[in-house]
Amino acid sequence: MTMRLVVIGNGMAGIRTVEELLNMSPDAYDITVFGNELQPNYNRILLSPVLSAEMPFEETILNSFDWYQQHNITLHAGHAVTHIDRIKRFVSTDDGLQTPYDRLLIATGSNPFMPPIPGIDLPGVIGYRSIADVQTMLAAAQTGGHAVVIGGGLLGLEAAYGLSLRGMQVTVVHLSNWLIERQLDKTGGDMLRKALIKRGLTFLMAHQTEAILGTGHVTGLRFKNGTEIAASLVVVAAGIRPNIGLAKSAGIYCERGIVVNDTLQTFDPRIYAVGECVQHRHQTYGLVAPLFEQAKVAANHLAQYGRMRYEGSQTATKLKVTGIDLFSAGDFHVTDDDEELLLQDATRGVYKKLVLRHNKLRGAILYGDTIDGPWYFQLLRDGTDISDMREHLLFGQAHLGDAGRSGAASIMNLPDSAEICGCNGIKKGHIIKTILEKKLFTLEEVRAHTKASSSCGSCTGLVEAILASTVGGDYSTQPSKKPLCPCTELSHDEVRSAITQLSLHSIPQLMQALEWKTTDGCAKCRPALNYYLLAAWPDSYQDDSRSRFINERVHANIQKDGTYSVVPRIWGGVTSAKELRSIADVADKYAVPTIKITGGQRIDLLGVAKTDLPAMWHDLADAGFVSGHAYGKALRTVKTCVGSEWCRFGTQDSTALGIRLEKMTWGSWTPHKFKLAVSGCPRNCAEATIKDFGIVCVDSGYEIHVGGNGGIKVRVTDFLCKVGTEEEVIEYCGAFMQMYREEAHYLERSAPWIERVGLSHVKQHIVDDPNNRSALFARFLQSQANAQTDPWQEHANGKEAFEYKPLATIEG
Amino acid sequence: MTATRIALGHLNDIPRQGARIVQTPTGEIAIFRTLDDQIFALNNQCPHKGGPLAQGIVHGTQVTCPLHGWVINLDSGDAAAPDEGCVNRYAVDNEGGMLYLRTTDLFPHDRDGGLAG
Numbered sequence A: 001m002t003m004r005l006v007v008i009g010n011g012m013a014g015i016r017t018v019e020e021l022l023n024m025s026p027d028a029y030d031i032t033v034f035g036n037e038l039q040p041n042y043n044r045i046l047l048s049p050v051l052s053a054e055m056p057f058e059e060t061i062l063n064s065f066d067w068y069q070q071h072n073i074t075l076h077a078g079h080a081v082t083h084i085d086r087i088k089r090f091v092s093t094d095d096g097l098q099t100p101y102d103r104l105l106i107a108t109g110s111n112p113f114m115p116p117i118p119g120i121d122l123p124g125v126i127g128y129r130s131i132a133d134v135q136t137m138l139a140a141a142q143t144g145g146h147a148v149v150i151g152g153g154l155l156g157l158e159a160a161y162g163l164s165l166r167g168m169q170v171t172v173v174h175l176s177n178w179l180i181e182r183q184l185d186k187t188g189g190d191m192l193r194k195a196l197i198k199r200g201l202t203f204l205m206a207h208q209t210e211a212i213l214g215t216g217h218v219t220g221l222r223f224k225n226g227t228e229i230a231a232s233l234v235v236v237a238a239g240i241r242p243n244i245g246l247a248k249s250a251g252i253y254c255e256r257g258i259v260v261n262d263t264l265q266t267f268d269p270r271i272y273a274v275g276e277c278v279q280h281r282h283q284t285y286g287l288v289a290p291l292f293e294q295a296k297v298a299a300n301h302l303a304q305y306g307r308m309r310y311e312g313s314q315t316a317t318k319l320k321v322t323g324i325d326l327f328s329a330g331d332f333h334v335t336d337d338d339e340e341l342l343l344q345d346a347t348r349g350v351y352k353k354l355v356l357r358h359n360k361l362r363g364a365i366l367y368g369d370t371i372d373g374p375w376y377f378q379l380l381r382d383g384t385d386i387s388d389m390r391e392h393l394l395f396g397q398a399h400l401g402d403a404g405r406s407g408a409a410s411i412m413n414l415p416d417s418a419e420i421c422g423c424n425g426i427k428k429g430h431i432i433k434t435i436l437e438k439k440l441f442t443l444e445e446v447r448a449h450t451k452a453s454s455s456c457g458s459c460t461g462l463v464e465a466i467l468a469s470t471v472g473g474d475y476s477t478q479p480s481k482k483p484l485c486p487c488t489e490l491s492h493d494e495v496r497s498a499i500t501q502l503s504l505h506s507i508p509q510l511m512q513a514l515e516w517k518t519t520d521g522c523a524k525c526r527p528a529l530n531y532y533l534l535a536a537w538p539d540s541y542q543d544d545s546r547s548r549f550i551n552e553r554v555h556a557n558i559q560k561d562g563t564y565s566v567v568p569r570i571w572g573g574v575t576s577a578k579e580l581r582s583i584a585d586v587a588d589k590y591a592v593p594t595i596k597i598t599g600g601q602r603i604d605l606l607g608v609a610k611t612d613l614p615a616m617w618h619d620l621a622d623a624g625f626v627s628g629h630a631y632g633k634a635l636r637t638v639k640t641c642v643g644s645e646w647c648r649f650g651t652q653d654s655t656a657l658g659i660r661l662e663k664m665t666w667g668s669w670t671p672h673k674f675k676l677a678v679s680g681c682p683r684n685c686a687e688a689t690i691k692d693f694g695i696v697c698v699d700s701g702y703e704i705h706v707g708g709n710g711g712i713k714v715r716v717t718d719f720l721c722k723v724g725t726e727e728e729v730i731e732y733c734g735a736f737m738q739m740y741r742e743e744a745h746y747l748e749r750s751a752p753w754i755e756r757v758g759l760s761h762v763k764q765h766i767v768d769d770p771n772n773r774s775a776l777f778a779r780f781l782q783s784q785a786n787a788q789t790d791p792w793q794e795h796a797n798g799k800e801a802f803e804y805k806p807l808a809t810i811e812g
Numbered sequence B: 001m002t003a004t005r006i007a008l009g010h011l012n013d014i015p016r017q018g019a020r021i022v023q024t025p026t027g028e029i030a031i032f033r034t035l036d037d038q039i040f041a042l043n044n045q046c047p048h049k050g051g052p053l054a055q056g057i058v059h060g061t062q063v064t065c066p067l068h069g070w071v072i073n074l075d076s077g078d079a080a081a082p083d084e085g086c087v088n089r090y091a092v093d094n095e096g097g098m099l100y101l102r103t104t105d106l107f108p109h110d111r112d113g114g115l116a117g
């Protein structure tokens, strides 16, 4: 018989768990859901836009009644479970429903905290938690009058703002001296209060309510200082308490919340719990992102995969009052160990505060300009060492050497028609509409549904900002650890270390040992695994051409019409009349439609039919050419300038050095493409300071620059060190490439890699540690020993010939 | 078209997790072989912008288009959600490793699109 799962709580965490479970194992359970509310599962986060009339309630529904039916889920909406019998394993309600379970999931959320003051039970005094509360507020607003909100935190301010838009006179009563004191410091809180006063709210700061007045219905409030105020509606937003009464009465171990372990199991192994009612590692949560992480883990265990653990979350918050940008993450109460970075610009209405401890970000408050919120949050969660970017940190990610495409000041000021994703032509309005229509929460979902940010990725920050301001709050349900792809829960780093620790030597062996969820992976993980294996075992790994993208499989770049382009290697950009003549002959022989000088100082033959490739390579090989790897996650070009041979300013022979470097490094596979350049003097005509590894020759030697990037996000290199001889340049180059090959994630270029690990880390292992440098260099040379066979020649001689020929031809 | 089937060759002429194409007067058909030796035949034209599906990475019973990464289900010819679109399928008989394309399928199309031509 199918196992029976009963879910108590038809809210965001409970139903998210059910959804995850249905994805993983659709037929594992007969599912019954009890929900205290009359509505199907809706997006509680969006209650404030409903209150402020910015959105109809229907648009907040996440799972319609039809959805439950389609998935054979029995829903008892409007029925509260009042009893759990853990011995006989059933739950029951006061109106006589009884349902047995094999597994029980408790997701009862939390209740608004109602302080024990006289009058708190009067009609007209409510919390702010459910659509029923919103309906009460709307009914009160119909007759106008005066509303008082107790509590100037996020929820209280959203309620106050909504009620004032609905035409009520609203006063916010707050205990502390400034607003949102748990997420904001005094300066930020004061700026916020001024902005809200402009919008028509009234504040009573440092006021404590002594009693709520009225007989039969609320009429006003009295404060500790003796003053009184009239009110026809009182909304209490003084915090939340996990809703654990039911669990407690069933004898399930609770402290502040229902105590669960890393698999979201309670002390009764048949009973799981997720959401705000839960206490995990001493923490309770009040935002959806961590709850969704919990849901994923709980579902994984309910489906009996038993693989995942929930290890706690860090959270960030955002206020959802239209036109006010406020973001806060982490801890910002400064102690003696901490440093503060501050930016305050009253005219622009911008305030930023970053709290650092030991060169790591601990907390961030952004007011007025929150575009960098997601970035700071990422630095905070990753524990990134920020010493190398310290001077720019406060100004945001756009200032990290970026002259590229990002850097729009405030996303919300952009019109709906603004193009956000240049690759796919996606406009802001379309993204917002899709987020709302398809109920999207995560960047991944937005990518899948709109294609925005799914190509080159340069607009990711903008898309995240739109997501944040559209669904509000902590939209980002990105787990703290990022799995390599949907086939696994393991991260890039975990996979890499498993390869060496478990001595994994092939993709099938790896997938078995690491319990891949798919039989043979996907287009995302297979190329990464192939690279990681190759990097780990350069001498013994058998390359898997089936796990390579087409360009690397047939050693040419696929074009939009299915033809290919052919780019022969032109060492250091130096060629000869003879070479040019042979290229011209080849172009004639195969009727190449376009010949183009590339941005990498070589020649591109475009529009070649796949069937012609081997013969063309044969002819090119005869003329002395090898593949230029213009298609590979590999060494691409080494750009050079004319240097001291000819140039009146040249200090060294940059051309010859470039050729020497290219002869050493060609044929190597790297996590992403890798480019070198050598300029003969600081005029830098070879653009060495935007290359992965760039040399600027000076009179006394060679400056080594690393981690540069043209392309999507321009990044100027970091200066690594200066050396005196070509021999040293050669060694540093090999060592740097090897370190990048061993440490970077697949498809991570050297620029983002350096930003992730920090320049100091690279310096420490390459500049400060000569032994390590020469060990890295030796490993690089060792892996090159097998790498420098020309793939064009091999394929011209018949390797993988099937790639280029049709299987059969059917004549007409 | 008189014959009802056309011999394509042997299963082993197609690499596992790979594909080969068949040229026809009206366009290319991609013949896929999965890891577990299932054979599928689809128009070699991605429903997105016509990318050559035979050049994609084959995983499970799906192929990822080489041009912009749509994932196409080999068994149904449908694009995997949330993308929308489909490719014509053809039947291939596998008789002891010998593969035959049912040419009667070549012209009546079960869906929009049809072969290039």
Ligand code: SRM
Residues within 6 Å of the ligand: A557, A558, A559, A564, A565, A567, A596, A597, A598, A599, A600, A601, A602, A603, A604, A628, A630, A636, A637, A673, A675, A690, A691, A708, A709, A710, A711, A712, A713, A749
């Ligand atoms: C041919 C060429 C354009 C040209 O006609 O000049 C070119 C063509 C392509 N570039 Fe490029 N890039 C070319 C020089 C550059 C340069 C200039 C340079 O190297 O000095 C850059 C900026 C420098 C840099 O990389 O830092 C450049 C930055 C990119 C990027 C963005 C990389 C980034 O990290 O931001 C991509 C996208 C990617 O790799 O993911 C890209 C991708 C591509 C692809 C592979 C797009 C694709 O996937 O089809 C294009 C292949 C066309 C083809 O079939 O040949 N191309 N590309 C240049 C070939 C150089 C060569 O001789 O090999």
Ligand SMILES: Cc1cc2nc3c(=O)[nH]c(=O)nc-3n(C[C@H](O)[C@H](O)[C@H](O)COP(=O)(O)OP(=O)(O)OC[C@H]3O[C@@H](n4cnc5c(N)ncnc54)[C@H](O)[C@@H]3O)c2cc1C
Residues within 6 Å of the ligand: A008, A009, A010, A011, A012, A013, A014, A034, A035, A036, A037, A044, A045, A046, A047, A048, A079, A080, A081, A082, A107, A108, A109, A110, A128, A129, A130, A155, A243, A246, A274, A275, A276, A277, A285, A286, A287, A288, A289, A291, A318, A320, A471, A472, A473, A474, A475
């Ligand atoms: C106005 C408002 C704005 C918010 N804004 C944000 C935001 O911007 N960002 C953010 O991340 N979070 C926000 N939150 C918090 C977010 O909504 C919650 O974290 C989330 O809804 C918690 O999910 P849950 O499933 O634990 O609880 P809930 O969603 O509350 O679900 C619990 C459900 O269980 C039901 N229930 C309880 N007891 C029983 C019982 N005995 N029998 C049957 N049913 C029962 C309840 O009626 C409820 O429907 C906001 C919350 C509110 C109220």
Ligand code: SF4
Residues within 6 Å of the ligand: none
């Ligand atoms: S060659 Fe480069 S810049 Fe030009 S369209 Fe292609 S990817 Fe874009």
Ligand code: FES
Residues within 6 Å of the ligand: B046, B047, B048, B049, B050, B051, B065, B066, B067, B068, B069, B070
């Ligand atoms: S053509 Fe296939 S994904 Fe675009």
